Amino acid sequence: MSVVTSPTPPRSSSSDTLKALRYRFSAKLFLSELLAKNWMEPIVPFTLMLALLGYFAATVPGYLSVDNLQQMLNLFAEIGLVSIAMGFVMISGGIDLSVGAIFAVTNLAALIMFKIFGWPVPVAAVCTLLLGAGLGAVNGWLVGYLKARPFLTTLVTLIILRAVFDMVSGRYATDFATSDVESPVWDFLGAGRILGVPTNAVALLLVIVIGHIYLSRSRWGWHITAVGSSRKAARHAGIRVERVLFGAYVLSGVLCALAGLFYAARQNSAGSDTGQGWEMQALTAVVLGGISLAGGRGTVFRACLGAIIVFLLINGFVRLGLEGYLTLSALGLVLLVAVGVDVKWAKNRGKAIQKIYVNPTWLKLPPTPSIARGSDSPFAENDRLSHAEPIGLGQVEGPEDVILDRQDRLYTGTREGWILRFSGPKFEHREIFARIGGRPLGMAFDREENLIVCSGGMGVYGVRPDGEVFKVTDETNRTWGKLNDDSRLRLADDLDIAPDGKIYFSEATIRYEMHSWDMDGIEGRGNGRMICFDPATGQTRTIIKNQRFPNGVCVTHDGQSVLYCSTWLCKVFRYWIAGPRKGQVETFTDNLPGYADNINRASDGGYWLALAGIRSPAYDLAMRNPDFRLRMVKEIPRDEWLYPGLNNGCIVKLDAHGKPVESLWDPSGALHPAVTSMREHRGWLYIGGLENNRIGRVRLEGADPDWTGQDSYWGKPSDQNGRGEN
Template identity: 55%
Template sequence: MSVSDTIVRWRYRAVPDHLLGEILTKNWIDNAIPLLFLAAVVVAFGSVIPDFYSASNVAILLRQWGEFSLLVLGLTIVMVAGGIDLSVGSTFALGNIVALALLNVAGWPLPAVIVATLAAGAAVGLVNGLLVGYLRLRAFLTTLVTLIIVRAVVDMLLLKYSVKIAGAFVDSDAWYFLGEGSILGIPFSVVVAIVVAVTLHLVLSRTRLGWHVLAVGGSRRSAHNVGIPVRRVICATYVVSGTLAALAGLLFASRLGGAGADTGLGLEIAALTAAVVGGNSLGGGRGSAAKAIIGSVTVLLMVNSLVRLGVPSGANSLLLGLVLLAAVAIDVRWLKNRHKVLSKVYVSPTYAALPAAPPTDGDSPYAVNDRLRSVELIGLGDIDGPEDVILDADDNLYAGNRTGDIVRFLAPDYTEHEVYAHVGGRPLGMAIARDGSLLCCIGGMGLYRVAQDRSIEKLTDETNRSWFSVVDDSRLKLADDLDITADGRIFFSEATVRYEMHEWPVDCLESRGNGRIICFDPAAGTTRTVLRNLVFPNGICMAHDGQSFMFAETWACRVSRYYYDGPKKGTVEPVIPDLPGYPDNINRASDGTYWLAIVGMRTPSLDLALGMPGFRKRMARRIAPDEWLYANINTGCIVRFDESGRIIETLWDLGGENHPMITSMREHKGYLYIGGITNNRIGRLKLNDADPSWTGPKSYWGRT
């Protein structure tokens, strides 16, 4: 290896280029800009305002924030559902005057006052919800009219009751506790806001109702088409918003004990600014309680700091307007361009130079031939994409197809077939368990079992999460092959944790260690990852020693051996480090050796590009995906090798005329059955020197 190649190799080992793309996929990345803006506000005003960080100032701000954040949280719920509520300021003022009038003038008991105040806010929200949700009026205009009407009602109530309210005295410690009390040193209003925020977070992220709100905000038509009651959901969000606005007004009334014509004036603009500054989208379908909290803290600090600096109220409103305009612009541009940015940085090729490919001519053990030209075809046109094939103890042949079925071809002539089980996802690697059930890796779903009565059971679809992984890699994306130990443990490969099944060319372009091997222990009911950072692991076969298994790494063009038991437990040994093509499934042969499917042959152009990660990155950014350099998966062969890695024989169909693509093969009673994920057939080849009584179930479980 040259010095330049060594430098490039270590540079890509030391710098995890893929982290930036993985960070940008996280939902919390939307909070990065709001958090940075909040930090800038704190630093800027903290440096120019004396006692900005003092305990007294923080205590005052906290009580104000508890009330203000309730408005923002209510408005956020409406925005997530794709609406807007401009009446929150007037509803806040209504809650304030209703609470004071009922308590100071009517003399109602405090519990009744609280219920009536919240009911008044909910009534305003219900009116908005009926008009916007059920009558489909424009949310902006509707809530603007509601703002005007409710403000008029508040003004009339002020004219009638303001003097009586001002002259009354409430002798209730519980009332004053609402506005001035604390729990464990935390203002009561802050406790209420935190409880509401946590509840909102759990509802949006963990409940069906929250998913309905997000779905309605994302696309009302699509939500309606899947059966979500769109009108009811929209109406409910406005009721919640009105209730929270009235609750904020109640807390404000308890803290200050007075009402005026300017109460709540302009709060709708401040709340809207806070919601958008926090990262909640005006377009709906994207928002959270955390974003509302960040935005409310930012706007409250700005407004109060400007007042302390003596800035005129007009300038204060001007600044809020400019901040709102900037936040909307950022929201729109980020929402529009996020996927463009992500597409440019997510694909992160690494240095993956391969050993020199062995020749396939002359005296090479890989020398091409036509031994597969005479393969007998089974199910021609009746099967679509049999990635793996397997036979049971009764000689029946099973294969998965592209439409989510496991098809069974009936022995002895395999001319009749039936859908054995419909598993829904893409069936890939299969194995026969000791009890005769069929175990199957299903792409995008995990590891499943089909019992002999054809019932389908999920065994596992997740594993332990990596300690230092940015993305949550506990869920299985592409489980693709498996095998079973004598004690029932199931080892299976997951080809990649970064891409879906149809995106395998992108994983090839990266040739990064995105794959892993996982162990499911049915006795303990546990799933754990045993090997990480593998280059598209795709093929597992238990060795005959009962302590290890062979596994293939497709894009690394190698076969290795992992010891799961015995004195070498936990170690990996190379078996074939330099294949001429891309290995796939591995299975046992009757003479103690192993069959290996080669899904495609290496090409000089891609081999060269694998040592040039910068070139592959530029190709991914500048060229359409259908013009990228791809691994050749159209011409394959079958290799038989022993445990030392010695190549015993190869079987080719030169030119791919009869069986053009090979991903798996199974030996059974003197025949070799062949599958291919892009084929419309299953091949069968007579093996002249094979044991005519040998079967897979007999090799594993000691029976025919």
């Protein structure tokens, strides 16, 4: 299915074209989307890492040579593993000061099992990892199940394990030096290479990849982050907090043991300073990489990034010949500055994005058609909606769309995320038909009488006749090369169903959420799109991009095309889905006096169109002045911003060719201040509104009293028994 970017714009002067181009492409727009990416959070430590690499490459001869890089990778792998071990524990909301001691003890155990006992390398490796898991389990049991404080608990574990290491290592030091046990597998672990990369560095890379998948794509990883964010909330969500904490410390122990195993194979000895101070290096690394001390925030990549910085600092200063105390002092100073800048960036990143995220563009609309009362304009103001009969008065909040089924029951979505159903001769009986969640917006019945619903913030969902809710789709194909991941559906707005069962629906904006949709009006950009879901294949594809707040959707009476409204452009487009013009977009109705919302079929072959608000000269002028709107957003309180006039209710009747023929008004806005939808059904017009506390209906003179939307789409049922009467 081809993708249409946008319909042909109307003709304009050269100056207008230059203005449109000037505001269409914005460096701030690109920067705001760039800063909003999660991988931009550790930008400060990443920049520091590049600066260190550049500095040492310029001052240390041969620093970036292949041999030196291989050697540095060999030296870095173990501290990288220990830092990742610390990272997992800190993300869970704890801390493990014993990582250096566990590393040292497991390193010693691996040497004893291989060098002294002569065990095969695979057996020694497995036992080393099990020992690390056991030591981590002790910490996990104390912290997770006995509720001991992580800092004091792991500090005590550090002291005990360090004492054990000192006692045992002194006893076997001579035996390690005189042992003649050899193994090519052991040598491969310590000095081997895979495609030129040291074995321990390959293992580190695998741990990074697997750890990232585990933390970001698995339920267990999500639980670790959830527990770190709030143990109370995690427990209320059904997460077994104690088990998660226990598992985090076990995982930490295993990673430290893996580092100890490689270190043992590489060094073939255990000095008294093995692992000494590594817990502080690991702690500094993860904090510098952006893992929160409070828990709940961080990634494996950030832990490794921080470890690289610490390693580069220590290794580079040693290569420059600095004394030990100078190295530590310089390390502390650099880390202090970097952490301070990183903390400041973390606090203000959101504010920086907020200041540059809104990027108004230039939009010029043609002169507003006349709405003068008593004129011969089809938009002439009248009072035809002022006496609409109320349904569910005070029993419904924000019925954005309304629809009726074959049994003449009335459905609508509410602000609470419910689908309400009204039935009875006067719709006096109200019931909750389904609880979908999100913000139910546009609705349509399919051939099997399932109610298909666009839910803002969630996607497209369905409700079976028995009230069972099911998901239709919540994502579409991503636009490659676009910084903002637009695969997730943010604001699915309205939909309709073609004769072949395909669901065509609009997504009003991909830059704003349901609670901030009005910001899209201030911006005025083509942030929306039209999407198609094919139930036969289960695929969802974007078919038209770069639309200005696409809203109402309606399949034409002949099933050959789809009409969709552009709210901010005040017009209706036609997208052909069949016939010789398939895939083309053309204007169906242009220059409306208000902001087009939902559009639906009428019994005479035409269409009903809701205008959610009426254009004003002040707002039209503001749309031609993007700089004014930007200053307004930055300098004026939100409740004083200039908005489109959303305080008049209006419905426009279009003929089969898109020509306006009549309109229905509630100019006072007392009953229907913002009409967003309407449905014709058996000679009545039912009215919904995003801000209303009722559903209205008015009698349509001369309309077919037997016409229903269901029959128009899917034909008359074979059995008409049980039809209710209103």
